[in-house]
Amino acid sequence: MQPWNCLILFVLCFPLYVSSEADVKPSPHITEMTISAKTFARFSQVTVATVVSNSDEASREAMFAVQVPTSGFISGFQMTTENKTLRGLVQEKSIADKSYDKAKTSGSSAGKVSQTPSLPGRDMDNFAVFINVAGNSTAKFELAYQEVIERRLGVFEQKIHVEPMQIVPNLSVTCSIEEPQGIRVFSYILPNQTAKKESSSTAVDIRATPKKRIVEFRPSMEQQRMYGEEGVGGDFIISYDVAHQNDGGIVLVQNGYFVHYFSPNGLQTLPKNIIFVIDISGSMSGFKLKKVREVMQVILGKLKENDFFNILLFDDKVSLWKPEPERATAHNIEVAKKYADETLVARGSTNINSALLDAIDLLRGLFNRENGRGKVIVFLTDGHPTAGVTVPQQIRQNVKKSNEGLSSIFALGFGFDVDMPFLEALAYENGGFARRIYEESDASEQFENFYDEISRPLLVNVRMDYPPSVVVVEDATNRKFPQYFDGSEIVVSGKLRDRLRAADWQAKVTAEGDSRLEFTATPKNLSDVPDVTPDFVERYWAFSKIRELLKKALIAEKTEQRFYRELALNMSLAYQFVTPLTSMVVTEAVHASTEIPRGIIERDAFMVQSSNVRSHVVAGKLPTALQTNACGRLIPRFAALVLGLISVVIA
Template identity: 35%
Template sequence: MFVLKQPVRVLSFFLFYLTVCHSERLKSTSKTLFVKELSIVSNVSIRYANVLVRSLVENLETEDDEISFQVRIPKEAFITSFSIITSEKTINAVIKEKDVAAEEYNSAKEEGVNAGTVTQQTNVADDIGRDIFNVKVNVAAQTTLEFRLEYEELLKKNAGKYSQKLFVDSDHVIPRLEVFCEYREKQNFKQFSYQNPLDGRKIILRNEEMSDDGSFIRKVQWNPSVSQQDSTQFGFTKPFEIEYELEPPKDGGIVYYNGNGEFVHFFSPTSCEEEDVMSKQIVFVIDISGSMQNDPVKQVRQTMAQILSRLRLKDYFNIVIFNDYATSWSTRFRQATAANIEDAKQFVSSKVIAKGSTNINDALLKAISLFSQTLESSEDFHIGQMVVFLTDGSPTVGVTNREDIRQNVRDINFYDGVMCCKSIIHAIAFGKGADRNFLRTLAHENEGTLTIVRDIDEESESFIDLYHGIESPFYKNIEFTFTADEKIIPEANITRPQFKLLDCNADIVVAGRTYPNAEIHSVIIASENNDRVVFDNITTVRTRDIDEKKLARLFIYERVKQLLEEADISTDSKSKKLANDKALELSLEHKFVTPLTSLVVTEYSPEKLTNIPGPTKSNSKTKNNQGASSFGTGAIYDAYDYGVDDLTSQPDYVDIDNSLQLVGGNSASFMTFNYGIKIISFLTIQILYKLFVYFF
């Protein structure tokens, strides 16, 4: 693996993503590369965000300048297009299967082309809720380039709200900076607020518009002046954050469909009244191995005290702590009375002490076995059952093989060992040492979620945020059935028809496809607090124009996500291959960059990437400087390439899982956007005479 002998300038692109992050401010001394403009446009309709980033960059020097910068996108996003625009030409990337892209890369290398890479960083703290990629490029002298990146993402509901967070991540003034966001929904906005990164004040937006098709519209525009940007001592340290709530739909949610046969059903409870919330059984499983010593274990004790205080009287709970061995607070579930909560707090205070190794297998089995002790089968339908599992490491004692641990969990948590699942497992990966891949697969396999906590300062907030999203189970054993013109739509045409549990502050999204111009009807059967409930009079909305295209993209987005998850959790090689093959087919057909595909530019020539004549022979130099640049996010409706990619087959000095690649001919350069999990070194590069960069 190639490693740079000296540090390079690091630039950080503007970030648009759904989870909070905190990036270290990096300074810059360079004044030769100048970001003239940055625009971020986000268009959201039926919860689906289209994102466009546009930046204009100028190199003021009389010689080429080699720099390195960072690209950041949300982990759940798919890149849709990548282009470089000069006064003479627009260069667009195309999607190819990863092995084909790798072959082109190797061919380019054999022809003597210098290679460049955009590689994912996994060894940095600032990587929560997004993918970070390192890029090295050569920027031609005295040139101006426009760089555009587009991606799409479905916004998810958490704690009753939809949210977007936009980070400029810059300590440099940008002469022309603009953020524009538009939200279109068929449900009225119950609450809408935003905070800009300069003063942090929450502004309630009450002005709304109505479209001709009856959609409610909210718009946000932000154009900070140079003086306003200059007034901040440390740059854009806070996010541009938008949060909104929608008026609850009628019972059963809303089904949107278009003329092509695609549809999506958004389902969430209409209220969150205390008396309607289910009781729950919850087990907190806490790693107390030696790596948790000092601040981490202290923070766990403080956070657990807060969470225990939030339990309802009708809840039942237990606590399992583990290092070499697993120990439980009680041999059975205990009701959340004031006395029991106080006793549990004392247990946490006195017993949560970091020492020893990490026996994940025994801890999980002890926790799951508790669910078979107390309830009759009829009661099981009306109580939420879940495990919250926190660890900062990997299994080191007992059963250490990850596949064996998964099988052991399935044996006792799955019905008859094959159908998920008696309890949902939510995992929290704390710190860099946690085996995130294993925990993600474990959580998804048991219908839970993975929350990543990067450092001690954010542990309490992340743990509590997770609990807020699961503390109020409302429906259980939810089943969706769809018909098109009174004919049942096969489950193979639906992303997912069954769900174990739904919190009252969350939602479920089910997408599907049938024949064109069909009338869609949906029926939901679920268990609630005291009974079974059926929703069969669900509102349907026919989408038009822009929303019709969005709905088609949303279906493919959800379908590919589902297939990739199926492949990830599959224990059968044939099923895994089947899911991956179908995901690859859809990715290629609909131009998605996924872990199975790469985005490749095969048309490139340095002479065509200059709008002001520069040296015919590259005279590049590397700046030893670090910083965060300006790069943005935004949205347009007509972008139909996708991304989050993967490339495992690379030259012997590259170690890559996922990549977006730019390949050129003899006078060209090659760039790889790597979305993998492994840590990759930078590669030398002479590429793209100008790419969207910003010095610090």
């Protein structure tokens, strides 16, 4: 029997097409694939376990694709054959690359995780596991990832991709969802189907309690063949919502950490001021502008009479429907529809800077007359700035300085030629978000769904406050939100000063709706709740904090950017998340001593508080919690210890 001497490298992959070799031999057969998703309070742990069998005398390489939501992080990998187990450790990418190269150079049987031969689904990243299975043997590997399930359009939706590329004797997907607020509505959609179902059906069994749903999808081999020769291929989609009250939401506390969910109901929709900023440069010609014309007819019809709106079209020049925003009367909407239908015609180059600055000026003209309203700029483009100011960093600076928190800017990137990092940074630092519109037949529907997400503002100037004597405020995730929209949810997580302190304090939420509003929420301690992972809230906070640090790095100046990236790297290493800054290296675990004890991971040593980071950046000094290695990289003391341990393992 061949010994297992493998090293597998996990890297975040961009969607690329990869041609297969003509002489590829048959892959090992999958005898079992089980996908388990356990969700508690929107935080989900998904494990994909696959057993493969190679009945041939010679070893065979197998490649298995796993699609992970872009909002998720891979958190574990394990591979087992006979009495040997390989487990993954997360390293900084450059170090992981060197480990992988060393394994190949030494003649070890090397595997890796890299891009798959097909594009991933929407809002998904592809990971491919390349693994060499010895002759006449079986192997099992488990890939785990964690994700936060976000609320959009009034529901939480989780997509689990199922595509073994063959008929599998034992195939199952099990989803367990538990929500402390109770589950109000629930449905699921089978792979490659569109019909929503709420109860048990063919190959699906559902068990339900007021706060929990367990869904098991277990298609027989015959049922799998109904999908085609390669069996099941598509997304298993779970949708649900919880019970919402007109209050301060729910605060969960566990082992020194908290997470606060805020999504009040029973509020009046606020009127809004909205400017549609639409790219009509030459690259938008044909299909793209055809879809934009279609959806503008629908979106304009959804405006409410108390809304103010305007349409700004731009190429190298800027043109307006009206000199200033108009009230959304029935007459004005019909006139605007005709304008959009006749003037959305592609022509020149792309002056993003002038278009956005003019849009901000239009809203500023309404500011003094119309307070207590939602303020939104919807910005749609398919490319890069090619006229006027063309440096993205300068455009961002100009827009942020002019906007000054006046409006939330939501950026839509149409297709794959657009500069999404630029749009993401632009939107994030102006209180919005960026979304890609896929250049496919349902592009109009994608645009319409996006508009529905931001069309009904309920609150503005939302602020979440916690007693500083109880909460380490500077370690909490973002606590200020320019607007809260119907169907969404605001979430804040953080650390307590005393790990033993539980529920003898209150969270306070202040906001402006149709009047000045104030909500409170009393924490609930999870220590007595059965079957809840002991570090659930802590990992929720770490997950959210890393995502936030990566966003801050995206918009920061070069000096600050380095520190935000290092903090995100440190936390990724401490919590063993595969992020854009890390990779996962898998080595053979020969002795139990090669495993890293949990006590080594002194996570508090990594968290340099944001205020300290800023003061050090301004002063040009290095935070004391960080140290520099021989290569000039900032690495925490814990990381140095772990990397030393890894070097022993690899050797």
